[in-house]
Amino acid sequence: MTENFFAPCPRGLEGLLADELTALGAQYVKPVHGGVAFAGDWPLCWRVNLESRLATRVMWRVAERGYRSEEDIYDLAREQRWEQYFKVDRTLRIYVTAIRSPLRSLNFITLRIKDAVCDRFRDLLGARPSINTESPDVRVHAFLTAETCTLYLDTSGESLTRRGFKRAKHEAPLKENLAAGILSLSGWQPDEALLDPMCGSGTFLIEAGLMALDIPPGAERDFGFEQLKSFDPTAWQRQRTMALQRRRPASDVRLYGADIDRRATDAAGYNLRAAGLDDLVQFRTSDILDLEAPEDSGVLLCNPPYGVRLTSPTAAGERRHAEEENAEAQSELAGWYPHLGDHLKRAFPGWRCLFFSGDPALPKKIGLKASRRTPLMNGDIDCRLYEYRVVTGFNRDKPPAAKD
Structure with a gap:
């Protein structure tokens, strides 16, 4: 029916x-x-x-x-x-x-x-x-x-963004389905290297691992439809088992994660282990501006801070404080973006670099020309997914001019 x-x-x-x-x-x-x-x-x-x-x-x-x-x-x-x-x-x-x-x-x-x-x-x-x-x-x-x-x-019960295995938290990560959508929009394929240099609690890396191994995102959780009279436990168990049997081997999956905060990489590692994906990811604790490309080519994807609180406070004093914090953070980011663009040109030639951000200063200050800008919403925040293709050899040091 x-x-x-x-x-x-x-x-x-x-x-x-x-x-x-x-x-x-x-x-x-x-x-x-x-x-x-x-x-x-x-x-x-x-x-x-x-x-x-x-x-x-x-x-x-x-x-x-x-x-x-x-x-x-x-x-x-x-x-x-x-x-x-x-x-x-x-x-x-x-x-x-x-x-x-x-x-x-x-x-x-x-x-x-x-x-x-x-x-x-x-x-x-x-x-x-x-x-x-x-x-x-x-x-x-x-x-x-x-x-x-x-x-x-x-029919879902808890939101489907609750995959059922993620435990540790760090700051305010993206919702899992938004992260999965951004991965799809990035064009990343499981046979490509993927690096999240600001990985937080590892949301992008977990979603990429699930995609690469063809693991259903709801494999470890219960659903609201199990409480309805239309539910057939035998048919459901058969369907679930068939989906889990599609799991692919992890032989050619190369995922890399980094964050300046050791607590973030620890949280991401914990979450990857909870999802059974920890063998897929290599972690480093590093500032993105000190990070070198782990391979000759691949996809760099991250959600950098953009100076906007995801939850707006209600009290007037809290709102003013949040606005001041946001203004200060956005000013710092505006000065940081040119350094980020210079580092990408030096350290990531041959990579596609994608940034999901709600800060309109990013494309103006980063010093790179976006090959694509995709509008998305992060809650009520108007965001863009910016793609930058870093050309091999671009901005390399020129050899000294020959003397006469």
Whole structure:
């Protein structure tokens, strides 16, 4: 039976996700702003959850209808056959997001949808699901536009960016699906050397290792669909086993990681070990400006700091402090970029060097001409993926002029 699904993703990756879903067997694939709608059966839904490197989650569309008030949304939720989708002893949480909705309170809408689901169970079965806002078994999502309300059941559970094995943290790494998308956009292939000279907790390196060995990113985690009545454990185990059996040998994978902070390389090494990928990566603790190319050619890919806090503080004093910190950091970076460009020209001839950044000063100050600029979003930050092809022999020292 064909069902309708929606997979959100980082903005800028919708086209890549559409291609990925098509390759996985999805039908009626339609990229829209912020994600991709598609259709398929339940085994396809399980496969997308297990194997998609780009989706944030997979949501099953339960219902969609116009509304004018909170009670219209209550009625829509009350009419759905929740008792056929999951058992009453499953814990529940409701999520509501909206774009241009005329209704004032999303919290009140959340409450009314919760009431509708619980009222239906209580009327039919004499019992209601318990609410769990921390780790629910079942997640119901409502998305409101100016005129319509769409209800979804979340088949992923926790975000698909939680691969299930990463443990150590260092600073604020990129989300895993954004890192995987950047890797795809870079054009890197598993038979090429890959260097992340500012590796942080190793997100790029982990995603590259998973891609190179064809390991499903969800191989080590559980999913929300396992809590639904449509779940078939035997069919799921068979599907998962077949996906894991595709794992390729690591004989020709060359990954390199470096960071100026020893704590970062330690964290990255720990995370690679947790993912079973530590044999793939060679690490160095080094400033990028002191780093030499590990091979004659390859792909350098990193997410340098760009002086913007990913989480905006709410208090006025905190905002002013953050703005001052950002301004100081951006001034330091503006002076650092020319040194970075000079070092790339000296130490990385023959390499493709890619930087993911939200700092507009980078392309102006680095002293290199970008061969490609790809717009992407990192949360709410407008970013670009800049590609620089460092030509072999460029900027090498010239021989002294002959004397007369």
